[in-house]
Amino acid sequence: MRGRYSVRKYSKRSGQVGPTGIIYVAWHGRGKEREDVKSAIDAHWRHFVQEAIAKQRNAGVGHLRSVWMKDDLYICLQLPYEGAEVLEEQLLELGSRFKDDWERRFMQTALGGWIEELRLHTGISIVERLLPGRYDELWYEGIKRAIIHGQSPSAPERSMRIKAFNHLIQSRLIYPVYQPIISLRNETVYGYEALLRCPDNRWFAGPQPLFAFAAEEGMLYTLDRLARERAIEESTGLADGQKLFINITSQIIDDPSxxxxxxxxxxxxxxxxxxxxxxxxxERSSIEDFGAAKKILDHYRNQGYQIAIDDAGAGYSSLQSIVELQPDLIKIDRSLIRGIHLDPMKEHIVQHFTELAAKMGISIVAEGIEEEEELAQIRSMGIAYAQGYLLGKPQASIGRNDSTSA
Structure with a gap:
């Protein structure tokens, strides 16, 4: 971030003072009511902040000015002339960095360790120009907006997550990897499951948190559509007769888009x-209306797509999903496959799925095969297909370095 917040007080074109950014910083939570915590904050917090801000200046962040109102801190900095969205993102990044760094370091140095019921809140606002004659009014409005923004400890983080999510989508940064699914009848690759990956970043540790966030924010279809597009775009190398497995959720099939x-x-x-x-x-998320879901899935099946129930045995209504939706394949969740050769109950449950599937003309895929003994067990049970690290790890492209030790 060196130089990103450099001071530009006046526009070369107009000579006017540029916008001012305000970052509100304050301790919140029941832990603040403890006498030892209150005493430590009174004794050390201001000195800690002064040293931290001095380090930021030395690191090239620019001119930061601290304004105190009792224990509440307002960090002001002159912003460059850029679009409002860019300025907001810069402030959010800086405020988030202050929160993460200062909260951790102050607790360690002044409070003796982490306190669960104490959190550092940050909020931001932008004041276009602190005009003469209206300085007090504009300053008051600015700090009020920053306080409101910082009332929830998750508000700045949510804002940054939304921006990070939008960047991933707009720049198409998510990408697929492909894991082979092996036919145990002839030891060939039956198909590949496209698994979503996203680049390393501080906001989403992997595809599951990314999809969970998209669902919370009402952007699940946007993510799902891009994931499908990327899975197809990178699937060159798929041989005739091989299948491309693409994940969808029950929420998606209800989306009119x-x-x-x-x-x-x-x-x-x-x-x-x-x-x-x-x-x-x-199958990890429940289906509320099986009739509607079946109608939609039949529509796709009539066009030539096949349907698989994923994670069978791990969700809410495995047998009902199978009976109501009548899929072409059932993928048995890895939790039932792991150690199946040592667990008669798992063997019994998987055998039940296998017998039901055979009566309905459905094929079984056993997921998560990692041991030779697991593979031997499911083979002896007549399961048609298998997937797992023993048989092939996810790979960047289809058909490369397949391991078919079946």
């Missing part, structure tokens, strides 16, 4: 058809 035309058009661009694709419907 989830239309077959977009996926089909993209498939055609890459020389594929719906017959190459298996939609994996995760």
């Amino acid at each position: 989830f239309t077959p035309g977009q996926t089909r058009s993209l498939l055609e661009q890459f020389g594929l058809s719906p017959h190459h694709v298996v939609f994996e419907l995760t």
